[in-house]
Amino acid sequence: xxxCVTIAAAAVLAVCSASAQDGQKVGVYLGYDYxxxxxxxxxxxxxxNGGEGQFIFKFNNTIGAVADLGAVHNNNLNGIHADTxxxxxxxxxxxxxxxxxxxxPYFQVLWGGVYGTSSVxxxxxxxxxVTPELPITARVGTSQTAFAMTxxxxxxxxxxxxxxxxxxxxxxxxxxLQNLRTLGDNNQNNLRYSAGFTFWLGGEKPVPQxxxxxxxxxxxxxxTVNADTACPKLNFSIALSATPAExxxxxxxxxxxxxxxxxxxxxxxxxxxxxxxxxSEVGSYEFxxxxxxxxxxxxxxxxxxxxxxxxxxxTTITVxxxxxxxxxxxxxxxxxxxxxxSSVSSNFQGQCGGPIQAATYEASEGTMQGDQFxxxxxxxxxxxxxxxxxxxxxxxxxxxxxxxxxxxxxxxVVRPAVAMPVRLPDVLFPAGSSRVNNCxxxxxxxxxxxxxxxxxxxxxxxxGHTSSDETNDKLAQERVDNAAAIITAGTGxxxxxxxxQVQVSAPGADQNGVSYEAGFCRSSVGRVGPNTDMRRVxxxxxxxxxxxxxxxxxxxxxxxxxxxxxxxPK
Numbered sequence: 001x002x003x004c005v006t007i008a009a010a011a012v013l014a015v016c017s018a019s020a021q022d023g024q025k026v027g028v029y030l031g032y033d034y035x036x037x038x039x040x041x042x043x044x045x046x047x048x049n050g051g052e053g054q055f056i057f058k059f060n061n062t063i064g065a066v067a068d069l070g071a072v073h074n075n076n077l078n079g080i081h082a083d084t085x086x087x088x089x090x091x092x093x094x095x096x097x098x099x100x101x102x103x104x105p106y107f108q109v110l111w112g113g114v115y116g117t118s119s120v121x122x123x124x125x126x127x128x129x130v131t132p133e134l135p136i137t138a139r140v141g142t143s144q145t146a147f148a149m150t151x152x153x154x155x156x157x158x159x160x161x162x163x164x165x166x167x168x169x170x171x172x173x174x175x176x177l178q179n180l181r182t183l184g185d186n187n188q189n190n191l192r193y194s195a196g197f198t199f200w201l202g203g204e205k206p207v208p209q210x211x212x213x214x215x216x217x218x219x220x221x222x223x224t225v226n227a228d229t230a231c232p233k234l235n236f237s238i239a240l241s242a243t244p245a246e247x248x249x250x251x252x253x254x255x256x257x258x259x260x261x262x263x264x265x266x267x268x269x270x271x272x273x274x275x276x277x278x279x280s281e282v283g284s285y286e287f288x289x290x291x292x293x294x295x296x297x298x299x300x301x302x303x304x305x306x307x308x309x310x311x312x313x314x315t316t317i318t319v320x321x322x323x324x325x326x327x328x329x330x331x332x333x334x335x336x337x338x339x340x341x342s343s344v345s346s347n348f349q350g351q352c353g354g355p356i357q358a359a360t361y362e363a364s365e366g367t368m369q370g371d372q373f374x375x376x377x378x379x380x381x382x383x384x385x386x387x388x389x390x391x392x393x394x395x396x397x398x399x400x401x402x403x404x405x406x407x408x409x410x411x412x413v414v415r416p417a418v419a420m421p422v423r424l425p426d427v428l429f430p431a432g433s434s435r436v437n438n439c440x441x442x443x444x445x446x447x448x449x450x451x452x453x454x455x456x457x458x459x460x461x462x463x464g465h466t467s468s469d470e471t472n473d474k475l476a477q478e479r480v481d482n483a484a485a486i487i488t489a490g491t492g493x494x495x496x497x498x499x500x501q502v503q504v505s506a507p508g509a510d511q512n513g514v515s516y517e518a519g520f521c522r523s524s525v526g527r528v529g530p531n532t533d534m535r536r537v538x539x540x541x542x543x544x545x546x547x548x549x550x551x552x553x554x555x556x557x558x559x560x561x562x563x564x565x566x567x568x569p570k
Contacts (some may be wrong), residue, residue: 025064029054031166031196035072035086035173038189048072048086052194061099067091068110068150084118086175088148096156100228104164107153114148114175117141149174150192162200169194220307233309236261240301240313247289247319248352256284257301257313267305274299287317294321323351325405329359329396331373338380338388338415342373346396346407353400364393366413375413385418419546421461424448425519426536427483430526432470434478436486436569439521441493443539444486449495451541460487460497461540461552463514464506467531476506483537484558485566494568502558503548512551514538 033052039045050072058064071087090112098104119141154169173190216224219231237260242253259267264283272280274297279285287299297317304310327348336342346359361368366375373394380388392411397404424447427440436444448460464480466472484504490496516533525532540549548555 025056025058025200027054027056027058027164027198027200029056029166029196029198031169031194033070033072034193036191037086037175038191044077046074046077046084048074048084052196054198056094056198058096062096064094064096065092066094066108066110068112080120082118082120084116086114086116088112088114088150088173090148090150102158104156104158105153106156108150110150112148113145114177115143115145116175116177117143144178146176146178148176152192154194156198164198164200166194166196166198231307234261234307235309236311238301238303238311238313240299240315242287242299242315242317245315245317247287247317249292249319249322250290252289253287253317254284255287255299255301255315257303259303262305262308267303267308269304271302272299273301276300289319292319294319320352322353322402324353324403325350325356325398325400327359327396327398327405327407329361329394329407329409331394331409331411334410335412335414336375338378338413339376341375342411344368344371344373344394344396344409346398348396348398348405348407350400350405353402356398356400359396359398362395362397364395365390366392368394373411375411378413380415385420387417388415389413390415416545419543421540421542421546421549422451423517423549424451424539424541425521426517426533426538427479428518428521428525428532429479429535429537431467431531431535432472432475434475434482436479436482437521437524439524440483440537441486443519443521444483445493445495448487448539448541452495452497455543457544458501458546459542459548460502461538461542461548461555462502462504462558463512463538463540463552464504464508465511465534465536465538466508467534468509469531470509470535473508476508479537480504480506481561481563481566482569483539484561485563486569488558488563489566489568492568492570499559499561499563500557503552503555504558504561505552505555507553509534512553514549514551 029052031052033050035048035050037046037048050070052068052070054069055067056064068088068090071085073083073085075081075083077084090110092108092110094106094108096104096106119139121139150171150173152169152171154166156164156166158164171192171194173192175188175190177186177188215227217227217231218224221232221234223232225231239258239260240255241258242255244251244253247253257270270281270283271278272282272285274287285299285301287297295318297319298314299317300312300314302310302312325348327346329344329346331342331344333342344361348356348359350356361371363373366373366378368374373392375392378390378392390413392413393408394411395406395408397406399405425443427436427443429435429437452458452460462480462483464476464483466476481504484499484502485494487495487497488499488502511534516536518533525535540552542548
């Protein structure tokens with residue numbers, strides 16, 4: 001209410017301060033009214049029709065005052081046959097625009113009162129017990145007066161100097177008729193539509209056509225046109241880009257047009273389309289990839305304004321298809337010897353599944369330690385001394401946020417043929433003796449030396465034995481020590497085979513199932529007796545990469561023996 005009073009005061013001040021008036025003008029408006037009354041507590045919403053009259057007084061071509069009188073009627077309120085009439089008497093200021101045009105819109109705020117009356121017919125029968133029943137008819141009614149206000153506007157089309165046609169007038173219509181149930185004030189927020197004719201008296205004379213043509217104006221593009229002629233529309237350019245231009249399912253791209261030759265506040269409409277289908281009418285647009293098939297989409301925007309010719313721009317957005325991780329895996333080297341290692345690497349690629357995690361590896365045999373394959377734990381046929389080969393499958397797996405991809409390669413693991421140990425003749429000893437005789441030296445210094453010269457990285461194996469009738473427990477070890485000294489002393493007639501390449505064992509009377517191999521030294525120990533073949537040192541030469549004889553147990557390196565004190569025997 002306070003706001004409305006402020007508007008009225010401003011209108012009065014404007015009237016008082018008007019420095020030039022084109023002449024006063026009085027008008028009478030007659031028209032049709034339609035009012036839609038919204039529902040109140042006891043009364044449902046209903047429509048009413050009627051008429052309206054206005055007395056209009058214009059202080060100048062812009063500001064005037066209006067007295068509004070009208071009434072509407074309805075005889076059916078949601079099935080209730082009630083004659084209802086509502087009349088208004090309102091007053092207030094009016095602001096009219098476009099006085100030089102045939103089309104003159106106006107805006108007004110009016111205050112005053114509303115008078116409402118409603119009556120219902122009641123039918124009954126009079127019963128007095130004497131005369132026959134008589135039908136009676138009565139009408140019950142109510143009426144009241146309350147505050148009312150309208151705020152809105154309309155359009156007058158000038159047909160001639162004295163007549164204007166009003167195709168539409170639309171007002172917010174506030175009434176405060178009393179609530180019959182609560183007996184308190186109750187606002188009704190209604191809508192009023194009106195159409196009719198206005199009849200004018202007095203006013204300015206029409207401006208001659210020739211005079212109007214003499215009034216010119218300069219347009220924004222620099223051209224000059226008649227004052228009542230619209231200026232040519234301006235051109236501007238527009239560019240469009242998407243951020244980002246490629247999307248995965250579920251992602252969003254934002255599109256904002258960039259303008260040249262116009263600012264956004266000079267433009268008043270936008271139209272967006274995707275592949276020719278209209279999708280939005282706002283300044284910017286977000287392209288949603290969710291639910292769209294993979295492919296390329298053309299997004300187009302058209303922008304325009306009242307003073308500008310429309311301009312268009314388009315760009316393309318690609319919706320990518322999800323692709324699970326796929327890749328390759330390599331082993332370097334791809335062929336190794338048993339016990340060796342190989343490095344494994346892989347490369348996986350995917351699309352629209354998020355980051356791909358680091359690959360993990362599995363081996364069908366052997367072990368994986370990170371990206372290193374270790375073949376030392378592989379099992380082989382120990383009874384087969386020939387070369388053996390196995391193809392080990394390496395499986396690499398890498399996962400994105402949705403799936404796991406895998407790739408495989410093979411590593412060829414080769415177990416070379418096992419070199420078999422060479423059995424030389426036994427070094428024989430007389431009973432109770434540990435001295436290596438000349439025949440035994442020939443075996444160690446000539447035959448064994450020949451094998452060592454051919455393969456200097458091989459291993460010499462010496463196994464000392466005693467016969468069951470010999471009681472010296474250290475005799476087997478002494479025989480082995482003396483034989484080892486001959487091949488490691490490196491002075492005189494002795495050889496210089498490194499002690500680290502000599503393995504010794506002294507099982508004593510336990511022959512470990514190894515047969516007697518006397519060779520040409522059988523007679524070098526004197527008379528041959530029943531235990532001669534047990535007093536000996538077995539001599540083996542194991543080539544590089546070969547395995548010790550299976551009969552040799554508890555062998556140790558000759559480097560652990562005190563052979564230096566023995567020297568080179570004569």
